[in-house]
Amino acid sequence: MEEVMALSEQWIEILLAPERDRLSVAEVCRRHGISRKTLYVYLARYRAEGPAGLVPRSRRPKHSPARTAGEMESLVVQIRDAQPRWGARRIHNELVRRGVPGVPAVSTVHAILRRCGRLPESATG
Structure with missing residues (x-):
C-alpha cells in the first residue's frame, strides 16, 4: 500500500x-x-x-468476446466426463467427426479442460 x-x-x-x-x-x-x-x-x-x-489500474479486459461459448465448453466437458481417458486432441477429433460447427483448436479444448478441472495435476503445469 x-x-x-x-x-x-x-x-x-x-x-x-x-x-x-x-x-x-x-x-x-x-x-x-x-x-x-x-x-x-x-x-x-x-x-x-x-x-x-x-492509483494503478488493471489492464485486464473486463470481458473476453473471443472466449469459447458456454455450450461448446459444456459439450467438451460432457465428452470428457463420458470418456475420462480422452485428451484434448481426441476430444477435438470427436467434435469434428460429429460435425459440430465451430470446433475450437486443440489448445482451446485443453484450456477448457484445465479451466473446468478435468485434467490431472501433472497435465496442468
Missing part, C-alpha cells in the same frame, strides 16, 4: 511540475520519460477523482 501511495505522490509531483516549475508539458514529460498523452490521461483522472485516480 505504501508503494501505491508513493506512486500517487510521484504522479502528483509530475502533474504539478509544469505550473510549479514553469516548464512546458513536453519538457516535464521528457524529464520523467513519459508521453504527453500519458500525462494528460493522468491529469484528467486527477481532476476527476483526485489522488484516488492516480
